[in-house]
Amino acid sequence: MAIALAYAGPQCPRCGIVLTADHLRNGIITCPICVRPFEATVFTPPERPRVAVAETHVVAGPVEANACANHARNAAVTSCARCGLFICSLCEMNVGTGSYCPSCFDRVRAEGTLAPVATRYRDWASIARLTAIVGLLFYIFWPFVGGLALFFAVKGMRQRKEQGRSRIGMAIVMLIAIGEIVGGIVIYGFMVWAFTRGIK
Amino acid sequence: MIDPNRTLLGKWSSPLNRVRVYQTAEGLDVETHEHFEVANTRVFYEDVQLVTIHREYGTLYLTLTGLFSFGFLLLFGYMATLGEAGVVAGAVIFIMMGLPFTVAFLTRAFWGVDVVTVFGRRSKATLRFKFRKRHAREVYGKICALVRAAQRVAFAPPAEASPAESLAPPIPDSVLLPPPEQ
Numbered sequence: 001m002a003i004a005l006a007y008a009g010p011q012c013p014r015c016g017i018v019l020t021a022d023h024l025r026n027g028i029i030t031c032p033i034c035v036r037p038f039e040a041t042v043f044t045p046p047e048r049p050r051v052a053v054a055e056t057h058v059v060a061g062p063v064e065a066n067a068c069a070n071h072a073r074n075a076a077v078t079s080c081a082r083c084g085l086f087i088c089s090l091c092e093m094n095v096g097t098g099s100y101c102p103s104c105f106d107r108v109r110a111e112g113t114l115a116p117v118a119t120r121y122r123d124w125a126s127i128a129r130l131t132a133i134v135g136l137l138f139y140i141f142w143p144f145v146g147g148l149a150l151f152f153a154v155k156g157m158r159q160r161k162e163q164g165r166s167r168i169g170m171a172i173v174m175l176i177a178i179g180e181i182v183g184g185i186v187i188y189g190f191m192v193w194a195f196t197r198g199i200k
Numbered sequence: 201m202i203d204p205n206r207t208l209l210g211k212w213s214s215p216l217n218r219v220r221v222y223q224t225a226e227g228l229d230v231e232t233h234e235h236f237e238v239a240n241t242r243v244f245y246e247d248v249q250l251v252t253i254h255r256e257y258g259t260l261y262l263t264l265t266g267l268f269s270f271g272f273l274l275l276f277g278y279m280a281t282l283g284e285a286g287v288v289a290g291a292v293i294f295i296m297m298g299l300p301f302t303v304a305f306l307t308r309a310f311w312g313v314d315v316v317t318v319f320g321r322r323s324k325a326t327l328r329f330k331f332r333k334r335h336a337r338e339v340y341g342k343i344c345a346l347v348r349a350a351q352r353v354a355f356a357p358p359a360e361a362s363p364a365e366s367l368a369p370p371i372p373d374s375v376l377l378p379p380p381e382q
């Protein structure tokens with residue numbers, strides 16, 4: 001969430017201060033605040049026609065709340081699931097699977113893909129990887145960490161498949177997990193064997 | 201869900217997160233991996249207002265890696281005074297623990313990082329390049345070209361608009377035209 005939060009248009013890439021229009025030009029720009037140079041290419045996209053909504057409906061919100069990107073006087077109630085833009089309750093287009101800003105809603109509808117456009121999801125693949133690799137250190141618990149890593153890897157595998165990405169990494173994690181399970185069982189077997197021998 | 205035709209433009213890892221930036225048909229997709237979560241944001245070419253490139257060295261990065269390598273160097277210097285075994289032990293410690301910081305410090309101090317930043321109306325994307333300076337330039341040019349093309353298509357004036365000449369008022373008779381050349 002934090003990624004889109006503070007964003008308010010073109011900034012100095014070096015210190016993050018928002019640049020006003022008079023500082024935007026092609027070529028080398030020296031930031032008025034941090035006085036460091038950077039090279040820039042400026043574009044002036046015309047305003048996309050906005051969805052007509054009454055400007056007078058002021059939605060009261062907490063004083064420190066973020067303002068709606070389209071209605072400076074309205075407090076934002078959520079952010080667009082696709083572009084992260086802050087939107088007030090007037091702009092919000094909730095389609096059940098998420099809230100969109102008017103322009104993203106138009107796009108999504110035009111594309112005919114009103115499927116949920118997830119902006120945030122759990123990355124099972126990296127969880128599986130970490131479990132399997134850190135698990136290697138704790139050989140006493142191998143069957144358990146191996147089982148856990150295998151469980152995560154199956155989820156990760158499914159996720160990667162849905163995304164159409166390479167599944168080789170997950171296959172390796174699965175092999176490590178199976179190795180941990182088998183190795184752990186061997187260690188337990190050895191311990192039991194050593195223990196029973198000790199009793200005799 | 202994920203555009204199969206997207207191409208990876210750049211990736212960057214920091215202790216806090218891993219960022220990948222992809223080029224798609226309609227914009228740049230930014231994929232941020234953070235605490236086992238992935239956040240996707242998008243910068244539409246049509247929305248881009250500013251694209252920048254600069255080289256940075258990172259004061260914090262240089263200070264930290266510099267301090268660590270200097271600390272291990274001092275430790276080595278101290279151990280070297282304790283005799284031959286101290287020199288060996290000190291060297292081993294320095295190579296194992298200090299050298300990575302020294303290498304990181306020197307590469308950053310010499311090469312810096314080239315940063316390409318794309319500012320849209322609603323979102324931004326940052327690409328960082330450590331060694332491939334020419335590639336950074338190319339990516340900068342490529343993004344500018346993609347944005348230019350997308351904005352030309354999206355906001356081109358309608359084709360039926362009348363040509364400018366026909367809108368000019370007719371020349372009044374009182375104006376003396378230069379005599380035609382003979």
Ligand SMILES: [Zn+2]
Nearest residue numbers: 012015031034
């Ligand atoms: Zn600045």
Ligand SMILES: [Zn+2]
Nearest residue numbers: 080083101104
């Ligand atoms: Zn949106």
Ligand SMILES: [Zn+2]
Nearest residue numbers: 068071088091
């Ligand atoms: Zn609004």
